[in-house]
Amino acid sequence: MSILVVGSIALDRVETPFAHVDEALGGAASYFSLAASLYDQVNLVGIVGSDFPQEHLDFWRSHAINLAGLQVQEGKTFRWSGRYYMDMNLRETLDTQLGVYADFHPVIPEEYRRSSLVFLANIQPELQLEVLEQIPHARLTVLDTMELWIKTERARLTEVIKRVDALLMSEEEVRQYTEQSSISSGVRHLLQLGLQFVVVKQGSYGALLFGADGTYFSAPAYPLEEVVDPTGAGDAFAGGFLGYLSTVKVGSDNRYSVEDLRRAVVHGNIIGSFVCADFSIGRLRTLTMPDITTRYKELVACSHFDPDWCASDR
Amino acid sequence: MSILVVGSIALDRVETPFAHVDEALGGAASYFSLAASLYDQVNLVGIVGSDFPQEHLDFWRSHAINLAGLQVQEGKTFRWSGRYYMDMNLRETLDTQLGVYADFHPVIPEEYRRSSLVFLANIQPELQLEVLEQIPHARLTVLDTMELWIKTERARLTEVIKRVDALLMSEEEVRQYTEQSSISSGVRHLLQLGLQFVVVKQGSYGALLFGADGTYFSAPAYPLEEVVDPTGAGDAFAGGFLGYLSTVKVGSDNRYSVEDLRRAVVHGNIIGSFVCADFSIGRLRTLTMPDITTRYKELVACSHFDPDWCASDR
Numbered sequence: 001m002s003i004l005v006v007g008s009i010a011l012d013r014v015e016t017p018f019a020h021v022d023e024a025l026g027g028a029a030s031y032f033s034l035a036a037s038l039y040d041q042v043n044l045v046g047i048v049g050s051d052f053p054q055e056h057l058d059f060w061r062s063h064a065i066n067l068a069g070l071q072v073q074e075g076k077t078f079r080w081s082g083r084y085y086m087d088m089n090l091r092e093t094l095d096t097q098l099g100v101y102a103d104f105h106p107v108i109p110e111e112y113r114r115s116s117l118v119f120l121a122n123i124q125p126e127l128q129l130e131v132l133e134q135i136p137h138a139r140l141t142v143l144d145t146m147e148l149w150i151k152t153e154r155a156r157l158t159e160v161i162k163r164v165d166a167l168l169m170s171e172e173e174v175r176q177y178t179e180q181s182s183i184s185s186g187v188r189h190l191l192q193l194g195l196q197f198v199v200v201k202q203g204s205y206g207a208l209l210f211g212a213d214g215t216y217f218s219a220p221a222y223p224l225e226e227v228v229d230p231t232g233a234g235d236a237f238a239g240g241f242l243g244y245l246s247t248v249k250v251g252s253d254n255r256y257s258v259e260d261l262r263r264a265v266v267h268g269n270i271i272g273s274f275v276c277a278d279f280s281i282g283r284l285r286t287l288t289m290p291d292i293t294t295r296y297k298e299l300v301a302c303s304h305f306d307p308d309w310c311a312s313d314r
Numbered sequence: 315m316s317i318l319v320v321g322s323i324a325l326d327r328v329e330t331p332f333a334h335v336d337e338a339l340g341g342a343a344s345y346f347s348l349a350a351s352l353y354d355q356v357n358l359v360g361i362v363g364s365d366f367p368q369e370h371l372d373f374w375r376s377h378a379i380n381l382a383g384l385q386v387q388e389g390k391t392f393r394w395s396g397r398y399y400m401d402m403n404l405r406e407t408l409d410t411q412l413g414v415y416a417d418f419h420p421v422i423p424e425e426y427r428r429s430s431l432v433f434l435a436n437i438q439p440e441l442q443l444e445v446l447e448q449i450p451h452a453r454l455t456v457l458d459t460m461e462l463w464i465k466t467e468r469a470r471l472t473e474v475i476k477r478v479d480a481l482l483m484s485e486e487e488v489r490q491y492t493e494q495s496s497i498s499s500g501v502r503h504l505l506q507l508g509l510q511f512v513v514v515k516q517g518s519y520g521a522l523l524f525g526a527d528g529t530y531f532s533a534p535a536y537p538l539e540e541v542v543d544p545t546g547a548g549d550a551f552a553g554g555f556l557g558y559l560s561t562v563k564v565g566s567d568n569r570y571s572v573e574d575l576r577r578a579v580v581h582g583n584i585i586g587s588f589v590c591a592d593f594s595i596g597r598l599r600t601l602t603m604p605d606i607t608t609r610y611k612e613l614v615a616c617s618h619f620d621p622d623w624c625a626s627d628r
Contacts, residue, residue: 017495086495172401181331181400184539205519208537218617220532223522225498244623262619293623300621303532305576307614309558309607 001246002041002066002114004138005032006106006131007121007235009046009070013081013095014231014279016088021229024280025056026080028121028144031232034284035239035271036119037064038292040246043112045069045131049077049100059285068109075100088227088276089203108134117242120164121235122146125156132163139254140245142166144238150176158193165196168238174200183208196255199241199265201234201272209265215258219265220303222273222295229279233272236284240264240271240292270295315560316355316380316428318452319346320420320445321435321549323360323384327395327409328545328593330402335543338594339370340394342435342458345546348598349553349585350433351378352606354560357426359383359445363391363414373599382423389414402541402590403517422448431556434478435549436460439470446477453568454559456480458552464490472507479510482552488514497522510569513555513579515548515586523579529572533579534617536587536609543593547586550598554578554585554606584609 012026029046036042043066050072060067076099083092106127118138120128122145132141141164149157150173157177161167167190171183178186187198187210197215200208206221244267248260256264270292277283326340343360350356357380364386374381390413397406420441430453434442442457455478463471464487471491475481481504485497492500501512501524511529514522520535558581562574570578584606591597 086489088495175400181402182538182540184537202519205516206532216537216616217619218520218534218537219619220534220617223498223530223532224496226496259620263623266619266623296623297621300619302530303534304618304621305531305533305580305614306573307611307618309577309580309610 001116002043002112003036003117003119003242003246004043004045004108004112004115004135005029005036005119005121006045006127007032007119007123008078008101009048009052010078010080011052012231012280013079014229015083015094016229017084017086019228019279021279026231026280027078028232028235030281031235031275031284032119032121032239033060033065034063034281035236035275036243036246038271038287038289039240039243040064041066043069043115045106045108045112047071047073047078047100047104049073049075052077066112069107069112071104071107073100082231084230088230091230106131106134116140117246118142119238119242120144120160121238122149125149125153125160128160129156129163132160139250140165140242140256142168142238142242144168144234145173147173147176161190161193161195166198167195168199168201168234168241170201170203170234184210197261199268201237203230203233206269207237207265209261211258211261215261217258217262217265219262219269220299222270222299223302224273224276227276230276231279232281233275236275237268237272241268243267243271266296266299267292270299315430316357316426317350317431317433317556317560318357318359318422318426318429318449319343319350319433319435320359320441321346321433321437322392322415323362323366324392324394325366326545326594327393328543329397329408330543331398331400333542333593335593340545340594341392342437342546342549344595345549345589345598346433346435346553347374347379348377348595349550349589350557350560352585352601352603353554353557354378355380357383357429359420359422359426361385361387361392361414361418363387363389366391380426383421383426385418385421387414396545398544402544405544420445420448430454431560432456433552433556434458434474435552436463439463439467439474442474443470443477446474453564454479454556454570456482456552456556458482458548459487461487461490475504475507475509480512481509482513482515482548482555484515484517484548498524511575513582515551517544517547520583521551521579523575525572525575529575531572531576531579533576533583534613536584536613537616538587538590541590544590545593546595547589550589551582551586555582557581557585580610580613581606584613
């Protein structure tokens with residue numbers, strides 16, 4: 001199995017109430033690739049400028065990350081700068097410098113075309129459509145997006161949603177796109193566009209899974225003593241989610257079971273929680289499968305409760 | 315067993331993006347009493363004016379709510395008015411008219427003094443201390459508070475925290491009181507004041523339980539298709555929480571087990587979720603124990619996941 005990801009690669013400046021970092025490796029595809037490569041082979045498609053540090057390329061190559069689809073072009077790498085507040089669920093984008101990303105068009109190398117899972121990170125819907133044209137037979141296509149495209153590219157985004165199997169959205173994005181105050185109602189609108197399932201990311205509150213078949217699952221967040229930098233947590237969530245699914249055998253209908261999808265959401269939450277523990281992809285550098293297993297068990301222990309409340313008391 | 319509650323009784327005006335209601339029965343003690351009376355006898359202490367509708371008194375009397383501690387005084391009942399936004403986790407208080415509540419001092423009738431559980435709803439810390447003086451031997455004392463007292467009565471509030479067994483706070487209140495960005499760190503500060511446990515209410519995201527013994531539990535929220543009015547959900551949460559505990563046998567150390575506390579938090583979430591389905595105490599009028607049992611089972615089904623992720627795949 002392998003997982004294709006198409007998305008941004010950036011050099012970030014991030015400010016929190018407590019510290020800041022400059023020229024740090026960022027971008028959705030960076031976080032996703034490192035997270036998913038803990039589980040399986042990742043096929044990366046993206047673009048960087050000629051100023052992109054060699055150390056990051058070397059680092060990726062030392063992981064299960066195929067760079068055949070990485071374009072390196074004369075010019076500047078995409079820069080993003082943002083600030084967090086005391087409630088680190090709140091973020092403000094301070095500056096965006098597209099650089100070489102401005103003219104990016106994803107090209108899927110021949111060797112990537114048998115990728116069984118595809119993750120379309122939050123790039124322009126038009127580019128996401130270009131990717132889908134080039135890889136029409138994936139087992140599972142998962143879409144991410146962002147407020148900017150909901151506001152400026154709504155029609156095109158809707159076209160992409162109709163062509164993928166699953167969608168990851170934050171609660172705020174569900175509200176913006178569907179114009180529904182209730183997440184449940186909003187997700188029902190989304191599922192009616194033909195999606196198999198929708199995962200709603202809730203930041204430090206965990207995540208929800210809604211299936212077209214009526215599946216509903218609420219996954220607990222891993223409790224963090226300290227959040228250093230939440231940047232990339234959503235992309236790392238996606239990496240854990242698709243990474244886990246990539247290790248699972250599907251049934252004869254080529255679909256994942258509800259239990260597999262539940263476990264995948266939990267893995268997403270776990271990987272997302274690790275990312276918050278350091279700036280940039282720092283914590284992903286040292287993360288191991290035993291670390292993940294430990295948090296999985298901790299999440300079971302802190303979220304399950306007596307399935308029959310009557311038994312002992314009434 | 316019985317549960318003593320001291321808190322506000324109000325007539326509310328509530329606006330949401332979709333509707334509004336006027337002169338509706340409100341106040342923390344109203345919500346708490348009705349919720350807790352589903353489980354056990356409630357002993358209510360509060361004050362209303364001579365304009366307080368007789369129908370509410372009759373309604374309370376038709377439930378397991380003792381009104382011996384309700385003061386009825388010449389003048390106007392406490393009025394509160396608030397507005398909610400599209401994200402109904404956000405609320406603004408528009409107006410507060412104290413009326414007879416301005417001179418309120420709680421008096422605990424003799425027949426209430428054997429109440430085994432005490433809930434101090436979010437009234438002034440000074441009044442909460444007056445209650446504790448009058449009922450020094452309860453098995454469990456639980457404190458609620460609000461932003462106003464954190465800002466204006468911090469020292470007195472700290473005095474109350476040091477004298478109770480448990481504290482209910484919203485996440486925002488934990489941050490305000492402890493000046494910690496991390497909820498876990500904030501709660502650790504609170505536990506160091508001598509509390510047995512802290513329950514952190516997360517609005518539509520559920521609730522967290524932290525024990526001085528290291529207990530940590532994350533309870534899922536019940537998924538609501540539609541939120542009509544979240545007013546009183548926190549007080550109803552407290553009613554479900556203490557109500558459930560009131561039905562439980564404690565050990566020889568006179569303390570609740572971790573499993574009982576977990577179940578109690580789940581009951582709190584369930585009762586809180588029902589309250590949101592209608593304005594004022596509307597949904598509590600018709601709520602039955604079978605309704606609660608159904609939601610309990612639904613919460614188990616939508617939040618538990620395979621405790622061993624390796625088993626089936628690796």
